[in-house]
Amino acid sequence: MLALLLSACTNADSRERTAPKPFTDFDELIFEQTACLFDCAAFELAVFADGRVLHTGPTFDNTGGPHESRIDARGLARIAQAVREARLDEMRGSYQETADGCEHWFTDMSTQSVRVNRRQGARSDYVILYAGCLGPTVPTRRINALFSAVDQVTGTGALIEQRKRARRPNAEAVEPAK
Numbered sequence: 001m002l003a004l005l006l007s008a009c010t011n012a013d014s015r016e017r018t019a020p021k022p023f024t025d026f027d028e029l030i031f032e033q034t035a036c037l038f039d040c041a042a043f044e045l046a047v048f049a050d051g052r053v054l055h056t057g058p059t060f061d062n063t064g065g066p067h068e069s070r071i072d073a074r075g076l077a078r079i080a081q082a083v084r085e086a087r088l089d090e091m092r093g094s095y096q097e098t099a100d101g102c103e104h105w106f107t108d109m110s111t112q113s114v115r116v117n118r119r120q121g122a123r124s125d126y127v128i129l130y131a132g133c134l135g136p137t138v139p140t141r142r143i144n145a146l147f148s149a150v151d152q153v154t155g156t157g158a159l160i161e162q163r164k165r166a167r168r169p170n171a172e173a174v175e176p177a178k
Helices: 002-017 073-086 140-154 156-166
Strands: 028-033 043-048 052-056 067-070 111-117 125-130
Touching: 028 140, 043 140, 043 156, 073 140, 111 140, 125 140, 140 156
Parallel strands: none
Antiparallel strands: 028 043, 028 111, 043 052, 052 067, 111 125
16 A cells, blocks of 8 residues: 555656646747837737747838847746736736726727747637727736837837838838848
């Protein structure tokens, strides 16, 4: 009987060691932002677990095409920390309507989405936030803080500004500076 109990303890130990990675590990983190009435950039940003960063979407298609870069392990760790702090797993899937907690509504704003894809069998998250949806239960600050942290590592905002300046006044795209 004692041998059976000891073997059960040993098996429990090995299961812990082979458990999936923590919730915040990701294969890819994807941000999307749609255009708005104002001068909102419309783009997709993908950060991959191997450090690749890919900027695509209309803002990039119209100003020289996709842009790929790399970030180091420290940058990936900062992004993983920001994902943990955002607590996406506590959010609803959508913040776009009154039923989602939108108490105040502004039109002609962009829509942002955050998707965290994790290893097969692990939980993934997807959250859509209409920027004109405001209310005490809408996690605007957490989504914005996550994007800000990712922007600091990836340089997305600076790259978008560089692409905007690269456009000629007649709206023809030019090759961006490298």
